[in-house]
Amino acid sequence: MMHPIIFNTTLEEALNLVGTFAFAESGALLAVRKNYDLVGMAVLALITAIGGGVIRDVIIGAIPPAAFTDASYLWIPLFAVGLTFFAHPLLNRLNAAVLVFDAAGLAVFCISGATKALIYGLGPLPAITLGTLTAVGGGIMRDILAHDQPAILRVGSELYALPAALGATIIVILARFPGNDSLMVGLTAVFVFLLRLFALRYHWKGPRPWRTTSH
Structure with a gap:
């Protein structure tokens, strides 16, 4: 039986807001690295921040998606854009900053995605799937719009979806046991x-499939 304390509304909202800022920063920083203007920064920040969550909400029937019912999910990315617009010269390695913020968003959104899926009554495997999709969806959209190959599909790419899937799996397991919820999350x-x-x-x-040498 799912342990309900782990999935209280306050914790879920806090995770979503933290992940929204982290992903928005990764999108805005990528836009700077691509030499996009302010509008381009806003587009990449918004799509990275809310893309995965919107997909999740549409799939589970949480309509309209939370990103369009709570203005925080729009203001936070715009704040991240403004911050990045003026502060990016302080970041000596934009590519590294993008990856760090992306990792933070990945960590938070796989948890909130699996959490919300369980709240809506989905089973363990669908919850893990949606947790992973929530974590990687915005990044995939960001990379496609920026004309980059998504990390999840890049040949030789370091672990990306697997950490998110593991995080979502841990949350699904924790949901069945009582304990110190905030600490474990x-x-x-x-x-x-x-x-x-x-991994980076x-x-x-x-792992990759075995390849045989042709003669």
């Missing part, structure tokens, strides 16, 4: 965040 987010960063640092990649 926080540790799960840290685990996913660090796993993604370590040490070039950890997912």
Whole structure:
């Protein structure tokens, strides 16, 4: 049976807002690296921040999506755009900053995505799937709009979807046991965040099918 305390509304909203800012920053920073103007920054920030959550909400029937019923989900990306517009010269390595913020958004959104799926009565596997989709959906849209190959499909790309899937899986398991909910959810987010960063640092990649040498 799902343990309801872990999925209280306050915790879910907090996770969503943190993830929204992190993803918005990754989108805005990518726009700066691509030399886009202010409108381009806003487009990439918004689509990265709310894209995965909108897809999740449409699938589970949470209509209209939370991004369009709570103005915070629009103001936070715009704030991130303004911050990045003026502060980006302080960031010496924009590409590294994009990856760090993207990892933070990935960690938070896989948790909030799985959480909301469970709240809406989905089973473990659909919840894990939607948690992963929530985490990677906005980044995929961002990369496509910026004419980059999405990290999840890039040949030789470091672990991306797998950390999100692991995080969503942990949340689904935690939902069945009582305990210190906030601590465990926080540790799960840290685990996913660090796993993604370590994968980038040490070039950890997912398994690939065996290839036979043709003669």
